[in-house]
Amino acid sequence: MGIxxxxxxxxxxDIFYNDDQSVNDSWAKMGVMAVEMEAAALYxxxxxxxxxxxxxxTVFDHILxxxxxxxxxxxxxxxxxxxxxxxxAGKVE
Numbered sequence: 001m002g003i004x005x006x007x008x009x010x011x012x013x014d015i016f017y018n019d020d021q022s023v024n025d026s027w028a029k030m031g032v033m034a035v036e037m038e039a040a041a042l043y044x045x046x047x048x049x050x051x052x053x054x055x056x057x058t059v060f061d062h063i064l065x066x067x068x069x070x071x072x073x074x075x076x077x078x079x080x081x082x083x084x085x086x087x088x089a090g091k092v093e
Contacts, residue, residue, distance in 0.1 A: 001087075003080055008033040010057065012040035024064055034059050056085050 011032045018024060027035070039055040046053030058081040061068045069077070 011035045028064055056081055
């Protein structure tokens with residue numbers, strides 16, 4: 001699909017944008033690649049139900065470098081992520 005995935009640590013937090021920059025630096029030192037808000041709940045619910053789960057994220061803001069992508073890039077990126085998720089789900093037993 002022309003997608004190069006990055007695999008690594010993700011922080012699940014109810015604080016998406018933290019005003020304390022040192023917190024973000026600490027997470028980065030631990031190899032945290034992204035912050036999101038739902039994956040922990042997804043994995044806990046899957047474990048409780050005895051099901052498999054996978055979190056696929058499209059990163060659109062880089063909080064350490066202050067980079068954001070355009071709305072058009074978000075639309076395209078999200079579409080590719082959704083197609084990847086649907087294709088992957090179709091291959092799960």
